[in-house]
Amino acid sequence: MDSIYQFNASLYTSENMPLSQFKGKTVLIVNTASKCSFSAQLAALEKLYQEYQPHGFSILAFPCNQFGQNEPLDNLAINDFYQQHFNVSFPIFGKVMVNGPEAHPLFNYLKAHTRGISKNRAIKWNFTKFLINPQGQLIARYAPRTKPDTLRQVIDNCLNEFNSQSA
Template sequence: MTKITDFTVKTIDQEEISLSQFTGKVLLIVNVASKCGFTPQYAALQELYDTYRERGFEILAFPCGQFMNQEFNTNEEIKQFCSLQYHISFPLFAKVDVKGPNAHPLYTYLTEQEKGLLGSKAIKWNFTKFLINRNGEVVARFAPSTKPEQLKQDIERLL
């Protein structure tokens, strides 16, 4: 059986890492974009990270430009924007596709594990969120419009 910790991804600096380094942690995996109406959620995501990190919580952010091209072209631009505008300290990964034939295998897995509205697998927009328990299992999927602060109860239950 596949788990989140079985996947390999590239960091924003193009370093290949295994998600196994997050074994035993509660994860929130989010497809992000720098020029989206939901981009201000970065601030609330950072607040969640600051609040729960010491208790074994991590946010993994995957930039994506598939929705009206609302992400910068290069990983360097993305990294600079997140650092300067939102002081992001949670892990940022290299820009990926989250849907379609070139979707990153992690996102193919996530969407198979937890369907969206009306059983839809496809990610519909930026800032779709997947909550993963300490066993590496996908336990919830949240719409882009779900504000990060609305996830506190779910996160606390898993911690």
């Protein structure tokens, strides 16, 4: 089956994590950057994570330095920054490229299955969000300006749909 579960990614610690460990969960994948004007969204993402994590929800943060050089920190410093400023407890991965020939295969998959602004597949900025259903399939892409709080209804729907199917 075509899903995010076919991919692995390195955490900020360089430990390899198979995304198959998120089977059965609703997942929000976000490309992040500590120096971006949208970085305050990390606090709102953490709030969503705390609220929905007990119900089968996770957020995966993938720092990226491709937009405005907004992620100049190394992986360990990124994690420290996210902890100190936003008390983030969801998984933080190592820095990745999301566009171009060196883009992480996960982001190539996500871009191939959705289009963003102007029907373009390329990711245009930090904090683009991808919502994945519990079967590992991409169900929606959200622009960087989309506030995490506005995703509550779609997250609820995704969690409820899965829970009713598995009951």
